[in-house]
Amino acid sequence: MVYGDGGQVSSIYWPNPYFSYWQNSRKIYNFSREAELDSTGHFLASDNATFDAADLGVAGVKFVALPHTDFWGFDLNNSEFLSLDACEAQCTGEPSCVVFQYKQGKGECYPKSLMFNGRTFPGLPGTAYLKVPADFNVPELHVHQWQTDDGLAIQEDIAGCDAAAPEVVMLNVSSTAKMSSNQGKSLWFYFYGFLSAFFVIEVFVIAFGCWLFSKKGILSRPSELLAVEEGYRMITSHFRAYSYSELQSATRKFRAEIGHGGSGTVYKGVLDDDRTVAVKVLQDVSQSEEVFQAELSAIGRIYHMNLVRMWGFCSEGAHRILVYEYVHNGSLANVLFQSTGNSGRLLGWRQRFNIAVGVAKGLAYLHNECLEWIIHCDMKPENILLDDEMEPKITDFGLAKLLNRDGSDSGLSRIRGTRGYMAPEWVSSLPTTEKVDVYSYGVVLLELMKGKRVSDWVVDGKEGFETDVRTVVKMIVDRSKHSNGGWVADLVDERKIETKGPDEVPGVKKLSILDIWEVALSLPHGGAIVVEYQMEKVKAPL
Numbered sequence: 001m002v003y004g005d006g007g008q009v010s011s012i013y014w015p016n017p018y019f020s021y022w023q024n025s026r027k028i029y030n031f032s033r034e035a036e037l038d039s040t041g042h043f044l045a046s047d048n049a050t051f052d053a054a055d056l057g058v059a060g061v062k063f064v065a066l067p068h069t070d071f072w073g074f075d076l077n078n079s080e081f082l083s084l085d086a087c088e089a090q091c092t093g094e095p096s097c098v099v100f101q102y103k104q105g106k107g108e109c110y111p112k113s114l115m116f117n118g119r120t121f122p123g124l125p126g127t128a129y130l131k132v133p134a135d136f137n138v139p140e141l142h143v144h145q146w147q148t149d150d151g152l153a154i155q156e157d158i159a160g161c162d163a164a165a166p167e168v169v170m171l172n173v174s175s176t177a178k179m180s181s182n183q184g185k186s187l188w189f190y191f192y193g194f195l196s197a198f199f200v201i202e203v204f205v206i207a208f209g210c211w212l213f214s215k216k217g218i219l220s221r222p223s224e225l226l227a228v229e230e231g232y233r234m235i236t237s238h239f240r241a242y243s244y245s246e247l248q249s250a251t252r253k254f255r256a257e258i259g260h261g262g263s264g265t266v267y268k269g270v271l272d273d274d275r276t277v278a279v280k281v282l283q284d285v286s287q288s289e290e291v292f293q294a295e296l297s298a299i300g301r302i303y304h305m306n307l308v309r310m311w312g313f314c315s316e317g318a319h320r321i322l323v324y325e326y327v328h329n330g331s332l333a334n335v336l337f338q339s340t341g342n343s344g345r346l347l348g349w350r351q352r353f354n355i356a357v358g359v360a361k362g363l364a365y366l367h368n369e370c371l372e373w374i375i376h377c378d379m380k381p382e383n384i385l386l387d388d389e390m391e392p393k394i395t396d397f398g399l400a401k402l403l404n405r406d407g408s409d410s411g412l413s414r415i416r417g418t419r420g421y422m423a424p425e426w427v428s429s430l431p432t433t434e435k436v437d438v439y440s441y442g443v444v445l446l447e448l449m450k451g452k453r454v455s456d457w458v459v460d461g462k463e464g465f466e467t468d469v470r471t472v473v474k475m476i477v478d479r480s481k482h483s484n485g486g487w488v489a490d491l492v493d494e495r496k497i498e499t500k501g502p503d504e505v506p507g508v509k510k511l512s513i514l515d516i517w518e519v520a521l522s523l524p525h526g527g528a529i530v531v532e533y534q535m536e537k538v539k540a541p542l
Contacts, residue, residue, distance in 0.1 A: 306362030451493030
């Protein structure tokens, strides 16, 4: 508060806190003003604040109210639930108190030792009371405020003045508000600029650290460790138990059906590691979970190039699901038994020969070379899949029978077999041996030659047969003994095949149609190893 001569009040004055230091004529190092009080009592400050001093002697103190005013900081103490008189008494009794702020309704009292960081604002709660000499003539001050288009208007009615009309002071606060807004924007600009610079520096430091560590070999792992990790990934991805939710997600809730048979339905799926798989949902499986997992653990250890790889299973609750590798060209039946008009994927004779040899090798492995003695019991073209190179892969092995090598286990997991491919052992209650697979394989050989199912052949004017193809074999044997070789044309595919015919391939006339059947049906343990041996004999001249 600045008091002039004659007891007039000029105004409360302090610099705008949003102005820059040079706008307030301050110094940058401490933001303080420079002022001079001359010998005549005239005070002049660098920010244009002026007043004239007066020596009024010792006369006590009183307080001048400054509504909606506060001076931040420099509180001597603070109290609550005090009356205005009690707060005034605190400031009066404290020599260092020059002003106090009092908030009505809350009874909050803040005596202050300095008037610094002051501001007046219409919405500011509380009133500041300035300590002045008691005999100093202070007129009554009334402040009226309203908003106009040009800014904030303040009308000061000074009681006790001789002015004919109230003094009206117009303060255009639009420029101040604009400057305040710009000041706020600049503060945010500096803040975000600092964060951006800090982030860029941090990125460079991390990049430099990674480069330095990699150069010194700190981040590189030994090749032995990488080899161990790669081996671990191969082992864990070889054969494992999948959850039902995993397979449900891989098959999109079992929507992409690619096959259906007596043992279940097959769906195409994609695992989390991007492997494409065939997911087979088994039906009517009566084993307990322990027996089911025990059988599949043995099957999961089987690996042969002519056997479809099993990657895992699921046995949650009533669900019995198998996970196989996906073979892209589908089954031999789809390729071999296609319509006559569709010759785009007709198998050549060399391809058929390679398929016969590959299937024989797969059966020989199951019967004689794998850890467990496994018979397939459902050999047919639908269970022979062809990969991208048209190499055969046997699927669905081990689901019907998992025997010990001594043959003591006579229990079947599931009675299987397809009409037309079932060996006589199935219908005559004879002991089940690998001969049932050799029998079914012989039927597949005949169908490879003819290009159609044996059940569709016409033998001696009769079409079809029940469970035994010995009639066809007998016909072949009789014709081979009593003809000069022209009978072979009746056994080969009638469709036009671009590659060499069977009579142009050395040794194919002897393609075990006679040898295999004579050996397999006469010996007690004909075995698929005989099939493979005969195939290799024929393959040699090719």
